[in-house]
Amino acid sequence: MTATKTTSNTTLDAAPSTPAQASLYQQLRGHLATLKLHAAAEALPGVLESATAEGLTLTAALERLCSIEVSATEARRLAGRLRFxxxxxxxxxxxxxxxxxxxxxxxxxxxxxxxxxxxxxxxxxxxxxxxxxxxxxxxxxxxxxxxxxxxxxxxxxxxxxxxxxxxxxxxxxxxxxxxxxxxxxxxxxxxxxxxxxxxxxxxxxxxxxxxxxxxxxxxxxxxxxxxxxxxxxxxxxxxxxxxxxxxxxxxxxxxxxxxxxxDHQARADTLRKTTTGTHQPLR
Missing domain, CATH: 3.40.50.300 (P-loop containing nucleotide triphosphate hydrolases)
Incomplete structure (x- = not known):
């Protein structure tokens, strides 16, 4: 029987369904958190679900996960630059x-x-x-x-x-x-x-x-x-x-x-028109 090789083009399995898969999943989230890749850790469940639903390859799923972290990092850095x-x-x-x-x-x-x-x-x-x-x-x-x-x-x-x-x-x-x-x-x-x-x-x-x-x-x-x-x-x-x-x-x-x-002149003109329009002449 010929062994099946796993390549970067292999599609991902569904969400963890066994204790072993669940443990591996938690380890992965733990690794991401330890590396301070918090946005990626938070997005991991959704990325895995969408990867399974869309039939993404491992490479494509990793790219999507990394792009989320990169976007979050750039947003934090920009916020810091604007504060400064x-x-x-x-x-x-x-x-x-x-x-x-x-x-x-x-x-x-x-x-x-x-x-x-x-x-x-x-x-x-x-x-x-x-x-x-x-x-x-x-x-x-x-x-x-x-x-x-x-x-x-x-x-x-x-x-x-x-x-x-x-x-x-x-x-x-x-x-x-x-x-x-x-x-x-x-x-x-x-x-x-x-x-x-x-x-x-x-x-x-x-x-x-x-x-x-x-x-x-x-x-x-x-x-x-x-x-x-x-x-x-x-x-x-x-x-x-x-x-x-x-x-x-x-x-x-x-x-x-x-x-x-x-702006002052525009407000004055508006007020003048409003006043003129609502003013009732004295009898």
């Missing part, structure tokens, strides 16, 4: 209103969404008056970077300056500089919105200088680059800062009406 990123809003590039921002080129944003600029350590500067969507775009691009596997961190210029100031006082300057130098993408929001203390220009310069030509920065500002000397209170530092930021950069200038002002 500290994004202030759930904004995405997909819900950006390009009709309300005619100076923003959708093709350019789509190119930035590929994150290729991070590979070349290119910076992105978003400049324009408040309410035009600079922070929305910055958050959306940061989210794309996190989804692509890049370590990303979001902060405001004021918070960065305050953190560096505390670090200098507490003797943690080098540690703080390493922290801001670590992420592949650092987003610095709202430069120019609030007055910065005298040491802020030096702190910002140090962060930009350490990341120069190595990692990317997205920076938003309501002030044109010609006003940064006034913003930072030091024209020399501002010139050196801009020299590094602009050396390899994409600059987007946003123009138009504020989102918030448009």
């Amino acid at each position: 990123a500290s994004l202030p809003t759930p904004a995405t590039l997909e819900d950006f209103d390009y009709d309300a921002a005619p100076t923003v080129d959708p093709k350019l944003i789509a190119e930035l969404a590929t994150c290729r600029y991070i590979e070349s350590a290119t910076n992105v500067l978003l400049i324009g008056q408040p309410g035009l969507g600079k922070t929305h775009l910055a958050v959306g691009l940061a989210r794309k970077a996190a989804e692509a596997g890049y370590r990303t961190y979001f902060t405001t210029a004021a918070d960065l300056a305050a953190r560096c100031h505390r670090a200098a006082i507490e003797g943690r300057w080098a540690t703080t500089m390493r922290f801001f130098n670590g992420p592949a993408l650092l987003v610095i929001d709202e430069l120019g919105y609030l007055p910065l203390p005298a040491e802020a220009a030096s702190a910002l310069f140090q962060v930009v200088s350490q990341r120069y030509l190595k990692t990317s920065i997205i920076l938003t500002s309501n002030r044109g680059v010609g006003s940064w000397g006034e913003v930072l209170g030091d024209t020399t530092v501002a010139a050196a800062l801009l020299d590094r930021l602009l050396h390899r950069s994409v600059v987007l200038t946003l123009e138009g009406d504020s989102y918030r002002l448009r």
Whole structure:
């Protein structure tokens, strides 16, 4: 009698039906749990059932089980990157209103969404008056970077300056500089919105200088680059800062009406129409 060989193309048996099969099944789940393959251990019964019902080969069933674990691992890692990123809003590039921002080129944003600029350590500067969507775009691009596997961190210029100031006082300057130098993408929001203390220009310069030509920065500002000397209170530092930021950069200038002002006007118009429609003239 010729022995039957088991190959990777053999279909799986039905769910465990004997004590020996049940014991083997439990050992398999135990191995998966020991290896911290918790998603695979949880999915094992369903995969075995579907494999039997669909007549899957052993190879196909293992691939399905592994893909479940891989998907769960990627989801956990993404959740961790997004927690670290500290994004202030759930904004995405997909819900950006390009009709309300005619100076923003959708093709350019789509190119930035590929994150290729991070590979070349290119910076992105978003400049324009408040309410035009600079922070929305910055958050959306940061989210794309996190989804692509890049370590990303979001902060405001004021918070960065305050953190560096505390670090200098507490003797943690080098540690703080390493922290801001670590992420592949650092987003610095709202430069120019609030007055910065005298040491802020030096702190910002140090962060930009350490990341120069190595990692990317997205920076938003309501002030044109010609006003940064006034913003930072030091024209020399501002010139050196801009020299590094602009050396390899994409600059987007946003123009138009504020989102918030448009929303306010739309609500006011709706209220006015409603009031006009329901108002009864005095007799």
